[in-house]
Amino acid sequence: MTTNYITISIILVISCLILTCSAGAAAPISTIRPGNTVFIGEQGLDITAAMEGDTILGWWASGAAIHTSAPDKTIPVSNPASFSVYPTDFQTHTGNWYHMASISRDNGTAFTVADPQLDLRIEDTTVNVDVTDKWVPTDDDLQFRIDSNLVQMTQRTGVSYVPVTIKVQSPDGGTYSSLINNAGTVTSIVDYHLTSTPQYTGPIWGTSNRVTYPTGTYQIWVECNVNSMKNNYEQAGKTVSSQVSLLNQDNNPLSGNKGYVTNPTTSVITFTPMTTTLIATPTKAPAITTAPPTTILPTASPTTLTTEVTEATTLPAAVHTKSPGFESACAIAALIFGIVFFLKKD
Numbered sequence: 001m002t003t004n005y006i007t008i009s010i011i012l013v014i015s016c017l018i019l020t021c022s023a024g025a026a027a028p029i030s031t032i033r034p035g036n037t038v039f040i041g042e043q044g045l046d047i048t049a050a051m052e053g054d055t056i057l058g059w060w061a062s063g064a065a066i067h068t069s070a071p072d073k074t075i076p077v078s079n080p081a082s083f084s085v086y087p088t089d090f091q092t093h094t095g096n097w098y099h100m101a102s103i104s105r106d107n108g109t110a111f112t113v114a115d116p117q118l119d120l121r122i123e124d125t126t127v128n129v130d131v132t133d134k135w136v137p138t139d140d141d142l143q144f145r146i147d148s149n150l151v152q153m154t155q156r157t158g159v160s161y162v163p164v165t166i167k168v169q170s171p172d173g174g175t176y177s178s179l180i181n182n183a184g185t186v187t188s189i190v191d192y193h194l195t196s197t198p199q200y201t202g203p204i205w206g207t208s209n210r211v212t213y214p215t216g217t218y219q220i221w222v223e224c225n226v227n228s229m230k231n232n233y234e235q236a237g238k239t240v241s242s243q244v245s246l247l248n249q250d251n252n253p254l255s256g257n258k259g260y261v262t263n264p265t266t267s268v269i270t271f272t273p274m275t276t277t278l279i280a281t282p283t284k285a286p287a288i289t290t291a292p293p294t295t296i297l298p299t300a301s302p303t304t305l306t307t308e309v310t311e312a313t314t315l316p317a318a319v320h321t322k323s324p325g326f327e328s329a330c331a332i333a334a335l336i337f338g339i340v341f342f343l344k345k346d
Contacts, residue, residue: 028158030227032111037152039116040091041233042226043084050110051080054099058106062095067106074103085113087233116229118241119147120166120222125203135247138210141182141203142246150224151197161193164224168205171216182206194224207248215249 032038032047051057055078058071073093077083094113098106121132126140136142144166153162166189168176178188187204207213223230223240230239 028156029153029162031156031158033157035109035111036156037112037114038085039114039150039153039229040085040087040094041116041229041231041239043082043086043228043232045083045085045227046081047077047083047110048080051077051099052107052110054101054107054110056100056103057110058098058100058103059093059095060098066098070103071098071100071106074100084232091115114149114152116224116233116238117147117149118164118222118224118237118239120220120241120244121145121147122220122244122246123200131246132244133246135249136207138248138250139182139208140206142205142207143203144201144220144222145198146194146201146222147198148194148224149197150226151194151199153226154195161195162224162226163191164194164222165190166192166201166222167220169219171214171218179205180209180212182208213248216247218246218248219243220246 030042030045031049032045033049034052036050038045038047055076057075057077059073060066060069061072064072075089090113094115096112097110099108099110100106121130121144123129123143123145124131124136124140125143131142146164146166148162148164150162150164153159168179168189170176177190178186180186181203183206185204187201189204192201205213221241221243225231225239233239236242
């Protein structure tokens, strides 16, 4: 029995040491000093140093006369070692909060409250294209771009990064804890270290492995649950980014003719009737048939020709019936006949 008690005691001591170490490692990210930024949704914060012995937090609206007027909102702090930034108290009261001994006087800035922001995009590093909500072919490497104001947590003493988790959901609904690129490098996407904004993960996801990454549509987002902030304030774009999608398949879905991607010959045959139709559409036959009759056969031409023929026919008739020489000859003959008749009479 004595041996069992000793064993149990040792186990308890080791367990306590492990818990103490874990708590010590997590403590800095929850410890707030004067002027640090805290985020809506965080709980269990130690704001003892930020309060500097005061028991009231005060907030003034923008433009208010700080130091000389009463605060627009106050919150009593009964336990500064475990303080929570709940949305109901702070969602509409972001900015500087001051620690006060009484509501009539502030003693300086305690901390700044900010609304968390998270955004994720996907980039194809093989062709240097943003493929967020788009399509990627086989064999390309992908990286993530994360934009967030949560990196301000690194201003806290002892905090060098903000742990976030990238969620990649496969077409069958499962999620990955790590990703493998085309070179075979494995990268964990759980508690990924966020140190800057924007932050690029580098090419960590290769689409060539069809066994691990089957074709289909993937859903991707990033979330942060530091100090239970996601549990208390789970809103898209805040502690959880909006979900984006990625279609992983061999053929471009934007091409209506799949043969166009894989078989250029087929595409030529497919478009040939369209070319033939375009050439045949401008019909030249009507222009060739109708143009000559319109030009050569005017209605006035036959009338003119007929008139000329009529005049030509009439003129010769007038020449035969009305010759001036014939009338002169008749007159001369009559004169000679008269002279001869006169001479014979004498």
